Amino acid sequence: MLRGMVRSPDTRQRLIDSARELIYSRSYADVGVAAICEHAGVRKGSFYHFFPSKQELTLAVLDASFLEIKQQLLDRAFVPDRPPLARLERFLDLAWRFQKQMKEATGHMPGCPFGNLGAELSTRDETIRRKVDAVFSSLRTGMRDLLAEAVQAGDLEPVDIDATAAAMLAYVEGVLLTAKTRNDPDVFKQLAPAMLGIRIPPQAENA
Amino acid sequence: MLRGMVRSPDTRQRLIDSARELIYSRSYADVGVAAICEHAGVRKGSFYHFFPSKQELTLAVLDASFLEIKQQLLDRAFVPDRPPLARLERFLDLAWRFQKQMKEATGHMPGCPFGNLGAELSTRDETIRRKVDAVFSSLRTGMRDLLAEAVQAGDLEPVDIDATAAAMLAYVEGVLLTAKTRNDPDVFKQLAPAMLGIRIPPQAENA
DNA sequence: AGCATAGTTGACTGGTCGGTCCAGTCAAGC
DNA sequence: GCTTGACTGGACCGACCAGTCAACTATGCT
Numbered sequence: 001m002l003r004g005m006v007r008s009p010d011t012r013q014r015l016i017d018s019a020r021e022l023i024y025s026r027s028y029a030d031v032g033v034a035a036i037c038e039h040a041g042v043r044k045g046s047f048y049h050f051f052p053s054k055q056e057l058t059l060a061v062l063d064a065s066f067l068e069i070k071q072q073l074l075d076r077a078f079v080p081d082r083p084p085l086a087r088l089e090r091f092l093d094l095a096w097r098f099q100k101q102m103k104e105a106t107g108h109m110p111g112c113p114f115g116n117l118g119a120e121l122s123t124r125d126e127t128i129r130r131k132v133d134a135v136f137s138s139l140r141t142g143m144r145d146l147l148a149e150a151v152q153a154g155d156l157e158p159v160d161i162d163a164t165a166a167a168m169l170a171y172v173e174g175v176l177l178t179a180k181t182r183n184d185p186d187v188f189k190q191l192a193p194a195m196l197g198i199r200i201p202p203q204a205e206n207a
Numbered sequence: 208m209l210r211g212m213v214r215s216p217d218t219r220q221r222l223i224d225s226a227r228e229l230i231y232s233r234s235y236a237d238v239g240v241a242a243i244c245e246h247a248g249v250r251k252g253s254f255y256h257f258f259p260s261k262q263e264l265t266l267a268v269l270d271a272s273f274l275e276i277k278q279q280l281l282d283r284a285f286v287p288d289r290p291p292l293a294r295l296e297r298f299l300d301l302a303w304r305f306q307k308q309m310k311e312a313t314g315h316m317p318g319c320p321f322g323n324l325g326a327e328l329s330t331r332d333e334t335i336r337r338k339v340d341a342v343f344s345s346l347r348t349g350m351r352d353l354l355a356e357a358v359q360a361g362d363l364e365p366v367d368i369d370a371t372a373a374a375m376l377a378y379v380e381g382v383l384l385t386a387k388t389r390n391d392p393d394v395f396k397q398l399a400p401a402m403l404g405i406r407i408p409p410q411a412e413n414a
Numbered sequence: 415a416g417c418a419t420a421g422t423t424g425a426c427t428g429g430t431c432g433g434t435c436c437a438g439t440c441a442a443g444c
Numbered sequence: 445g446c447t448t449g450a451c452t453g454g455a456c457c458g459a460c461c462a463g464t465c466a467a468c469t470a471t472g473c474t
Contacts, residue, residue, distance in 0.1 A: 011421080027327050029236030033462060043423050045465080050421090054462065108330040118388035119326035120234050123315040132388050166385065166394075167401045171374075174381025178373065181325035181339050187373075191407070194374045200401050218451080240432060250453050252435085257451090261432065 012050040014040040020061045020068075024113045025106055028058065028120050055127065058117070062131050065113045066138065073098070074142055084150035085196060092172075092192045099176070100185035111180035114139075115173045140165050163200035171195045219257045221247040227268045227275075231320045232313055235265065235327050262332065265324070269338045272320045273345065280305070281349055291357035292403060299379075299399045306383070307392035318387035321346075322380045347372050370407035378402045 018040035022031040033054050037047050051057040077091035102110045110116075118132040143165035150156035172195060179187040225247035229238040240261055244254050258264040284298035309317045317323075325339040350372035357363035379402060386394040 026331055027236070029234070029327075030331055032460075034460080044425095044463085045423055046421070048463065048465095052463095106330075110330065111326060115384055115388075116326050119318060119323050119384055120236075122387050122390065123313075123317065124233055124237055129388060129390065133390075136385070136388060163397060164401075167378075167382075167398050170381035170385040170398055171378045171405075172381065173384050174377035174379065175374075177322055177326055177380050177384065178343070178377040180329050181322075181336065181343060183329065183336065183340075190370060191374050191377055194371075194405055194407050197404070197406060198378075198401055199404060200398070239430075241430080251433085252454070253452055255433070259433095 011040070011042055011046055015042060015047060015050060015057065016060050016064050019057055020064055020113075023058070023061060024065070024110055024116070025102075025108065028117060055125065058128060059131050062114070062117070062128075062135060066135050069113070069139075074139075078142070078146065083153065083155055084146045085155050087146065088168075088196060089193070092195065095172070095176075096185065096188050096192060099179065099188055103183070103185050109176075109180040109183050109185060112173055112176045115176060119177075136169065140169055143169055157199075158202055160200045160202045164198065167198050167200050168195050171198055218247070218249055218253055222249060222254060222257060222264065223267050223271050226264055227271055227320075230265070230268060231272070231317055231323070232309075232315065235324060262334065265335060266338050269321070269324070269335075269342060273342050276320070276346075281346075285349070285353065290360065290362055291353045292362050294353065295375075295403060296400070299402065302379070302383075303392065303395050303399060306386065306395055310390070310392050316383075316387040316390050316392060319380055319383045322383060326384075343376065347376055350376055364406075365409055367407045367409045371405065374405050374407050375402050378405055 015036060019031070019036045022036060022039060033047060034044065036057070037044055047057075051060070073091065073094055077094050078087050080087070082090075099109055099111075102108070114132050114135050117128060118136075122129040122132065140162070144161050147156065147159070147161040147165055151158055151161065172192065175188055175191045175195075178191065179185060222243060226238070226243045229243060229246060240251070240254060243264070244251055254264075258267070280298065280301055284301050285294050287294070289297075306316055306318075309315070321339050321342050324335060325343075329336040329339065347369075351368050354363060354366070354368040354372055358365055358368065379399065382395055382398045382402075385398065386392060
């Protein structure tokens with residue numbers, strides 16, 4: 001009776017998902033390969049059949065996290081059913097809901113999956129650092145496009161959209177880290193909206 | 208001549224200093240007790256004479272780091288020889304110089320010693336999380352006082368000084384993390400000045 | 415049927431982890 | 445000079461680390 005594909009249909013994906021969840025809620029160093037395998041219901045040998053190292057798995061985790069964030073957060077928040085800046089507000093609201101929900105479920109604020117890895121590993125693993133950088137770069141591009149649209153629509157005065165996108169993203173990262181360190185989702189709720197007011201003027205400085 | 212206290216004058220302090228340097232430039236998990244001892248020229252047994260655990264040493268490291276930041280950064284930047292907001296600019300400039308100097312010396316951007324530990328350990332060690340939170344709280348207070356002075360002097364419109372101080376600090380943390388992940392001090396230089404424009408209005412929301 | 419191969423298993427390795435233990439050392443107080 | 449107690453040295457501990465390996469199983473292809 002519907003035997004089919006007995007041999008674990010998606011061992012590789014289960015490993016990625018387990019690692020993503022565990023590393024996100026703890027840290028890279030605190031989660032061993034053995035713990036990831038146990039959570040995924042997979043034996044050590046199978047792990048190394050699919051991934052040559054913990055580092056390589058982590059790169060795959062970063063891809064998976066980016067996909068998740070894009071689909072669950074960005075694509076939802078950025079639906080063009082309202083003005084660009086209102087979409088940014090929706091983005092912050094969705095992000096806050098998620099952080100709050102994680103706090104309720106686990107007792108901890110997880111922060112940003114990319115910021116966490118960047119903070120922990122940037123000085124120690126150049127490959128992972130570059131990957132995190134690439135993810136942030138993609139996020140910045142999305143933000144930049146939104147700001148360009150806002151400028152075009154006249155909802156935003158002309159700014160250096162690249163720098164302003166980077167600044168807004170940095171601010172969100174900082175707020176996430178602050179909320180995580182205080183272990184309080186309301187910190188995010190209180191501080192995040194100020195992101196919308198951040199501006200970096202075009203070219204050199206002026207007023 | 209001037210014998211006194213032959214028995215290692217400051218073994219404890221050397222351990223703290225070594226741990227501070229190593230953990231700051233790598234991470235908590237990447238630096239073992241053995242490495243700290245070796246760097247300090249101290250044997251394992253002595254370590255555990257002065258500190259009951261690596262965690263306790265880390266708490267002492269946080270105190271030492273805070274003292275260092277206060278003396279080398281805050282106390283220098285906040286000298287009241289100019290208007291409050293100009294002191295904030297000087298703070299950013301000093302912070303940038305330090306990050307740049309570390310990059311040149313080690314090849315890496317270290318980021319913020321508190322933010323790093325907060326990101327890595329907040330979900331895993333409640334005691335350290337609280338300590339990091341306390342440090343941030345002190346920093347916020349310093350920033351808050353400066354903003355209060357700026358408002359009083361008429362250099363800044365009335366804002367929610369507590370929330371605005373928190374937002375500015377969060378922004379600096381985010382910029383430091385961004386610069387660390389990109390491994391480029393110029394990111395800090397470009398983005399940091401926007402901190403001065405961050406505002407959170409008093410009480411409820413308005414415009 | 416037979417073979418190739420993707421996938422699985424669990425025992426195993428060398429090394430490192432944080433932490434323990436205790437005999438020894440030295441300076442100060444009596 | 446003897447005792448006390450802070451401090452030191454270093455051997456040692458069990459647990460865990462990332463990673464290896466050879467034997468095994470099931471599936472798909474011919």
